[in-house]
Amino acid sequence: MIKTKENKISIHYNRPALANYQLDALFNDSRYAIVESSTKAGKTAACLVWIIEQALQGKTGQDFWWIAPVYGQAKIAFRRLKAGLPRESYTANESDLTLTLINGARIVCKSAEKPDNLYGEDVFAAVFDEASRAREEAWHALRSTLTATRGKVRIIGNVKGRKNWAYKLARKAESGEPGMSYQKITAYDAIDAGILSEDEIEDARRQLPDNVFRELYLAEPSDDEGNPFGMIAIRDCVQPMSDEKAVCFGLDLAKSVDFTCLIGLDKQRRVCALERFQKSWNDTISTVREIVGTIPCLVDSTGVGDAVLESLQKDGRRNFEGFKFTQSSKQQLMEGLAVAIQKQEIGFPDGVIVNELESFEYEYTRTGVRYSAPSGMHDDAVCALALANSKAGTQKPRVIYKQPNHYSQQCY
Ligand SMILES: Nc1ncnc2c1ncn2[C@@H]1O[C@H](COP(=O)(O)OP(=O)(O)OP(=O)(O)O)[C@@H](O)[C@H]1O
Numbered sequence: 001m002i003k004t005k006e007n008k009i010s011i012h013y014n015r016p017a018l019a020n021y022q023l024d025a026l027f028n029d030s031r032y033a034i035v036e037s038s039t040k041a042g043k044t045a046a047c048l049v050w051i052i053e054q055a056l057q058g059k060t061g062q063d064f065w066w067i068a069p070v071y072g073q074a075k076i077a078f079r080r081l082k083a084g085l086p087r088e089s090y091t092a093n094e095s096d097l098t099l100t101l102i103n104g105a106r107i108v109c110k111s112a113e114k115p116d117n118l119y120g121e122d123v124f125a126a127v128f129d130e131a132s133r134a135r136e137e138a139w140h141a142l143r144s145t146l147t148a149t150r151g152k153v154r155i156i157g158n159v160k161g162r163k164n165w166a167y168k169l170a171r172k173a174e175s176g177e178p179g180m181s182y183q184k185i186t187a188y189d190a191i192d193a194g195i196l197s198e199d200e201i202e203d204a205r206r207q208l209p210d211n212v213f214r215e216l217y218l219a220e221p222s223d224d225e226g227n228p229f230g231m232i233a234i235r236d237c238v239q240p241m242s243d244e245k246a247v248c249f250g251l252d253l254a255k256s257v258d259f260t261c262l263i264g265l266d267k268q269r270r271v272c273a274l275e276r277f278q279k280s281w282n283d284t285i286s287t288v289r290e291i292v293g294t295i296p297c298l299v300d301s302t303g304v305g306d307a308v309l310e311s312l313q314k315d316g317r318r319n320f321e322g323f324k325f326t327q328s329s330k331q332q333l334m335e336g337l338a339v340a341i342q343k344q345e346i347g348f349p350d351g352v353i354v355n356e357l358e359s360f361e362y363e364y365t366r367t368g369v370r371y372s373a374p375s376g377m378h379d380d381a382v383c384a385l386a387l388a389n390s391k392a393g394t395q396k397p398r399v400i401y402k403q404p405n406h407y408s409q410q411c412y
Pocket residue numbers: 017018019022037038039040041042043044045046158195366403407409412
């Protein structure tokens with residue numbers, strides 16, 4: 001609330017209720033607070049409160065920054081800031097993502113995509129959100145802006161392997177470096193505080209590959225550097241090509257520069273057929289129909305795949321079934337494959353399948369987990385294997401994360 005008294009503005013501010021771990025991790029005296037946290041534990045929410053409080057203690061001409069890896073995330077923070085402040089307490093510049101508070105201090109939400117654009121200002125306090133997913137150069141730039149002001153910074157995020165600057169900085173803070181504080185927040189801390197529900201976390205534990213669950217909910221870095229299947233688990237599934245009959249197939253179609261890949265599994269879910277080629281659509285269709293015959297086959301029917309599926313199904317070949325790739329359907333498909341690999345329920349020969357599985361990556365985004373090959377590499381064999389595995393019938397439906405319903409969006 002804001003009141004005017006004898007020409008002076010006094011700002012009456014009530015901090016929203018925060019969990020103890022949010023307060024301990026962020027509202028402390030350290031200049032650098034580093035937090036490695038479970039997803040959805042409330043790190044962004046607590047930091048939004050923190051940056052508002054820093055700015056409320058500032059004055060005209062002082063800048064307070066919120067940095068996110070990409071512009072879209074900076075915009076989300078901007079929207080959440082506005083939602084958390086009384087309308088009369090700020091003016092907003094939507095194109096610069098800037099809020100000017102009643103005391104003249106500015107909160108500016110910025111993207112870390114172009115670190116060079118972050119140099120040059122004096123910043124009085126800052127938050128670096130999703131730090132493990134942003135470029136190190138952006139941290140160097142932000143650090144330079146805090147030099148003249150000796151400004152405080154909160155660096156928060158999920159863990160994402162060990163090969164990133166946020167991980168290294170967290171280890172420094174954890175070892176007791178002067179001026180730094182470190183806190184790890186797990187999903188269980190958030191359950192105790194009533195921010196996350198236990199059912200939800202147990203469900204995530206059942207549905208997600210172990211190493212993904214550990215990174216996302218326990219803040220434990222994976223040794224596999226973002227590989228969702230697990231390097232050791234992949235190796236444990238390697239066995240010679242089976243010479244038994246296929247009971248199902250998975251078909252990933254070449255879209256542009258990729259390969260078409262067809263994989264067959266026998267009744268013990270061992271790879272018994274593997275074809276990888278680049279041909280015209282007509283030749284692709286006749287080759288696939290010849291190899292597959294009347295055996296069930298799950299086909300990537302995304303985009304142009306729809307028309308190919310129709311041709312495959314001609315003459316009543318209903319054993320060809322379509323599968324449309326979206327971020328969430330791919331997530332579900334890949335998680336089914338990851339579970340099969342980690343339980344050694346599937347077998348495949350060394351070579352292209354193993355190479356692609358080993359280089360496959362996952363990335364946590366606001367809309368879920370995105371699975372893909374690193375840029376410039378192929379994932380057709382992984383997709384074909386995942387489709388065949390799905391057809392073999394192991395997948396349980398994945399339950400999508402739901403927000404706890406006791407929380408009112410207004411306050412944060
Ligand atoms: N102290 C709190 N009390 C109740 N609800 C809270 C509290 N802190 C955060 N929340 C709610 O919990 C949910 C997750 O919060 P938030 O987005 O800040 O988490 P996060 O750790 O930043 O998650 P992500 O991994 O997606 O970045 C949001 O709906 C938020 O409003």
